[in-house]
Amino acid sequence: MVYGSSPDPRTGPLPPRSVESAKIVVAGGFGVGKTTLVGAISEIPPVNTEAWMTQAARTIDPLGEADGKTTTTVAMDFGRITLAPDLVLYLFGTPGQPRFWPMWDDLCRGASGAVVLVDTRRLDVSFPAVNYFENDSDVPFIVAVNLFDGISTHPLPAVREALRLPPEIPLTSCDARDRGSVARVLTEALAHTMRATAGPRPGALTTP
């Protein structure tokens, strides 16, 4: 959406109607480095909110915690990157636990792409995230191996095989601590979205 009457960005903050926001979802199992990845590139510290809880989530979460806690907190964090005076990108890390999947739907609504982060030492913790994006979501996604020590211990084809990843899903690697590496992975995710959504799509809003 373009507003022809936008004031000069150099003269002050733009009114919100001309500022666009986009969103990329960062998924993966517990401890694969989602918070690290968001923190590496976000201009604000990753916000880890407990305020996320909704009535809906409460009703589907009857589990009593082992430590006796009665309120459930959800580790959902997000970051923000101002890419231009009129363009903001948000990163949303998903809560890792499958019982919060209704919230994954909420997080993914309107997302431009998703990155499923995996740790080759514990591939299994990211299986549910891969399954979610393969089967339960329309958001195009890529899978990124987080190189914790900066070196690849498993060749990507072996990782692809272990994850049963279809050939059309890009598989890459990154260092979640490194801003440039994270920026490249996010770029790859959106490039994949462009390819995957190219051409006429039924139900899409079209411009003449």
Next chain:
Amino acid sequence: MSAHPWVRPYVLTGGRTSGRRQLLVHTLVSGREYDPAFASRLLPEAKALYDRVHIVSESVAELSAHCGVSLGVTRVLLSDLAAGERIEIGPETTSPYDPRLLERVIDGLRQLA
């Protein structure tokens, strides 16, 4: 974290669980002209949100986190404030897959890489 954890969300929202317009977690919200008299009549949660959007333009998720108001309640309260023309909601993106939007974000990210 919530300001009043003992208050059920529906008390704050008049029983409604969704607003007039769907607010995504990354939808940007900002203030219009700040009206102190109007603000003083708001419930604490709504006032916290109303005050905050007149300081910074933030996403729905940021406002929820910073004001300590659950996301569902935040959505309803912001929607009400917007319907009363007290705050501004960012543009509804045509599609998250809009090639023009994707290209702009990719261009911005490449400068960080």
